[in-house]
Amino acid sequence: MTRELRGASPRVARSGTASPASRDTTSASVHARPDPTADLAARQAELVAALVAGAPDPAGFDRDRLAVARRALVRKRAGEVAAVWPLLAASLGSRWHDTVAAHVNGRAPAGALRDGWQLARDLGRCGELSDAAAVELAEREVTLHHDGRRRRLPAARRCGGGAVVQIGGRVHQLMLH
Amino acid sequence: MADQTYAADKHPPRGGTTGGSPRGGNHGGPLRGGGIGIGWRPAIAGAVGGLPGLRFCEVIAESLSGGDRVPVALPRGVAELRGRGVAVVPHGVRLSLGGAEPLDPVRVTHLAACAAAFEAPLVSEHVAFVRAGGREAGHLLPLPRSRAALDVLSAHVRSVQAELDVPLALEPIAALFDWPDDEYTEGEFLTALLERTGAMLLLDVANVYANAVNRGADPEALFDAIPLDRVAYVHVAGGAEHAADPGVYHDTHTDPVPPAVLALLERLRERLDVAPAVMLERDGRYPPAATLRAELDAIAAAAALPSATLAGAATLPGAAA
Numbered sequence: 195m196t197r198e199l200r201g202a203s204p205r206v207a208r209s210g211t212a213s214p215a216s217r218d219t220t221s222a223s224v225h226a227r228p229d230p231t232a233d234l235a236a237r238q239a240e241l242v243a244a245l246v247a248g249a250p251d252p253a254g255f256d257r258d259r260l261a262v263a264r265r266a267l268v269r270k271r272a273g274e275v276a277a278v279w280p281l282l283a284a285s286l287g288s289r290w291h292d293t294v295a296a297h298v299n300g301r302a303p304a305g306a307l308r309d310g311w312q313l314a315r316d317l318g319r320c321g322e323l324s325d326a327a328a329v330e331l332a333e334r335e336v337t338l339h340h341d342g343r344r345r346r347l348p349a350a351r352r353c354g355g356g357a358v359v360q361i362g363g364r365v366h367q368l369m370l371h
Numbered sequence: 372m373a374d375q376t377y378a379a380d381k382h383p384p385r386g387g388t389t390g391g392s393p394r395g396g397n398h399g400g401p402l403r404g405g406g407i408g409i410g411w412r413p414a415i416a417g418a419v420g421g422l423p424g425l426r427f428c429e430v431i432a433e434s435l436s437g438g439d440r441v442p443v444a445l446p447r448g449v450a451e452l453r454g455r456g457v458a459v460v461p462h463g464v465r466l467s468l469g470g471a472e473p474l475d476p477v478r479v480t481h482l483a484a485c486a487a488a489f490e491a492p493l494v495s496e497h498v499a500f501v502r503a504g505g506r507e508a509g510h511l512l513p514l515p516r517s518r519a520a521l522d523v524l525s526a527h528v529r530s531v532q533a534e535l536d537v538p539l540a541l542e543p544i545a546a547l548f549d550w551p552d553d554e555y556t557e558g559e560f561l562t563a564l565l566e567r568t569g570a571m572l573l574l575d576v577a578n579v580y581a582n583a584v585n586r587g588a589d590p591e592a593l594f595d596a597i598p599l600d601r602v603a604y605v606h607v608a609g610g611a612e613h614a615a616d617p618g619v620y621h622d623t624h625t626d627p628v629p630p631a632v633l634a635l636l637e638r639l640r641e642r643l644d645v646a647p648a649v650m651l652e653r654d655g656r657y658p659p660a661a662t663l664r665a666e667l668d669a670i671a672a673a674a675a676l677p678s679a680t681l682a683g684a685a686t687l688p689g690a691a692a
Contacts, residue, residue, distance in 0.1 A: 230519035235471035237515070239504025247506055254551030262616045263547040267509055269613075273625070273655055274509075303509035 248300030268295045271303055279310035282317075282331070285324035293317075307334075307342050328353050329367065336360035400571060400603045401492040401538050402427055402458060405646030407671050407679035408604070410462070410653065416448035418660035422667070423682035427458035427604075427648060429495070432485045433465050433478075443481075443488040453489065460604075461485035463496040466531065468541075469514040469524045470500035474531070483534045493603055495540040495573045496531070498524065498564065515550035516560040521567075528568040540603040541565070542573035545581035545610075545622035557582070558596020565601050572597065575606035576635045577622050577652075584620040590635050594642055604648035607636055607670050624654035628666055636673040649674045 243249035245264055251257050272294040276283035283290050297313045304312070314331040317323045323331065332353040337345055337360050350359040356369040406426025409419055419428065430449055437443040445453070453459050463482045466474060486494045499511035514520040532539050543561055555563070565572060574597075583590035609626040612619060628651070640647065649670055653663070664680045671678045 230517075231471050231523055234515070234517070234519045234523060235503065238471055238500055238512075239506070241512065242503045242506045242508045245512070246508055256548055256551075259548035259619075262619050265615055266547060266613075266621055271509055277655070302506040304507075 242302075246302045268298060271298055271306075271309065274306040275310040275313070278306040279314065279327075279330060281324075281329070282310060282314050282327040285327040305342075307338075308340060311340065325354055329358065332358035333360075333365050337363070337365060400648075402460075402604050402648035403645070405648045405674075405676055407667055407674075407676055408458075408460075408648060408650030409667065409679070410650060411446075411449055411452070411459075412654065412657075413446065413448075414657050415653065415660075415663065416446070418663050420448050420451060421660065422664070422679045424677055424679040425452070425457050426679070427460060427650065428452055429460045429462045429650060429652075430485070430489070432461040432463045432482050432494075435461075435481075435485060437481075437484065437488075443484045445488060449489075458492050459489035460491055461489060461494050463494070464511070465501050466496050466527075467499070467501045468496055468527045468531070469498060469520060470503060470527075471519075471523050472503065474527050479531055479534050482531070483536075486535060486537055491537055493538045493540055493571065494535055495542055495603075497542045497544050498561070499544045511544045513544060513546035513549060516553040516555040516557065517550075518554060521555070521560060521563055525564060525567045528564070528570055532568065532570070538571050538603065539568075540571040540573040541568075542575055542606065543578060545575070545578040547585065547619065547621075549586070556596065558593055561597050565598060570601075571603035572599075572601040573604055573606060574599075574602050574639070575608065575652075576639055577606065577608040577610060577628070577632050580629075580632050580635050581610060581620045581622040591638055594639060599639075599642055600644075602643065602647060604650065605636070605639065605674070606650060606652055607632060608652040624652050625656040627658075627662075628669070633669055633673040636670065640674045646676055647674060649676060 237252065240249065240252045241255075244251050244260060245267060251260050269291065272291050275294060276290060286293050294309075294313065297316065298309060301309075301312075303309060311331075311334060314323060314327060314334075318328060318331060332351040335351050336349040336358055339345060344363070345360065348359070348361045350357055353367075356367060359366045359368060404426075406424075408425065408427035408429065409415075409422070411419055411428040411430050419425065428449070430446075435443050435445075449459055461482060463478070466478050466482065468474070482494060482496070485491070497511050498514065500514060501508050501511060514524065528539065528541065541564065543557065561572070564570070579593050580590050582588070583593070607628055608622060608624045609628045610620055610622040610624070610632075611626040611629075613621050636649065651663075651667055651670055657663075658666075667679045670676075
């Protein structure tokens with residue numbers, strides 16, 4: 195089974211999958227990139243763009259399976275964001291997955307913290323953030339920079355009828371009348 | 372308990388598969404003696420810490436801070452396990468070894484620092500890429516099984532090996548799709564990769580099962596096509612079909628391990644000459660500790676290994692030797 199491969203030319207492994215005709219359909223630009231590594235880099239970039247950034251499917255792939263992979267990536271992303279933003283996820287309940295799917299459509303993953311952060315801000319702007327999720331967002335904003343580093347200086351955010359204040363790393367929720 | 376602590380070997384000799392036995396595990400490998408392990412995650416730290424027969428655990432390298440000048444911080448639960456003689460294996464998920472772009476040296480240094488901090492017997496990563504063109508995919512993506520991908524992947528593996536004092540094991544992933552112009556079968560691609568690099572194999576039977584279901588192939592056929600004597604350890608994980616994608620098996624790590632995956636583990640065990648190291652991966656929707664323990668015992672029974680939930684080396688009743 196394990197024939198000598200080292201040094202051997204790559205060859206067609208399964209009939210029908212890599213015939214000259216099918217290779218021609220994979221990408222017209224293949225032949226314009228003689229460097230195999232540069233070609234691979236370009237094709238990998240096309241694939242990732244199609245899976246996470248709304249770019250067209252690269253030629254030759256099973257489009258149904260790319261759609262399956264796209265949905266799986268969104269499900270995984272929704273779960274990861276929910277783990278980092280539990281109150282946001284809880285406040286949306288059964289609408290969580292569809293809300294995240296709509297939000298991340300065409301946006302490349304920025305990590306669960308930032309993906310959820312942007313979603314919470316967008317919902318807040320539309321007035322669709324629950325009180326608990328608004329406090330969760332305000333606490334994040336006063337304790338963390340957008341890249342996840344801790345804020346060293348005090349910070350405050352208005353939140354509902356009050357404010358969330360961070361001083362010396364401690365977070366206080368103030369009710370204003 | 373020195374006899375229960377896995378040895379931290381240097382790289383094994385390269386090209387060890389040529390002319391070797393088609394059966395696996397004749398060398399024993401860095402986790403020699405085998406046993407049950409688990410992917411350590413903070414959410415199940417309590418349950419994992421309460422497993423008296425646990426032999427090893429895996430920690431996601433990217434979940435740990437430190438690495439360059441700052442020492443890698445071991446989570447308390449992992450440090451306690453390490454103190455008990457449980458081997459700790461750093462498992463990288465974001466090196467993008469199969470990416471055509473250059474490796475990020477900071478990530479490589481971090482993985483090596485994790486291995487040093489854990490006194491790990493080996494380190495593992497994936498046959499995959501996770502980013503390209505400045506975008507993160509958010510998951511492990513399959514490579515084309517082409518000469519160009521094999522060249523890139525082998526070069527990246529060798530440069531990571533050069534930074535490590537311990538062996539590197541490579542895990543073939545579960546792929547929801549294939550590239551349209553593969554030049555090699557999966558068996559040929561993996562065999563060539565291991566021969567070129569001397570790397571070991573982290574064989575995930577759930578991935579093998581998922582790929583076979585989703586390609587309409589026989590899962591055991593891959594066992595015939597790869598050098599099983601290069602298996603350093605084995606992953607088992609749960610998965611399910613999703614309502615939106617009928618007929619497609621998703622390797623979710625958030626569902627129970629299906630009987631078919633356990634059956635495939637039994638088939639693999641029959642082909643291995645020595646007791647393997649086998650671990651469960653769970654990455655969300657964590658079950659109660661009792662359910663987790665039952666799942667670990669089912670894995671131990673399928674792999675004919677001593678239970679992780681019992682102290683000592685008791686082999687589970689019904690475990691076929």
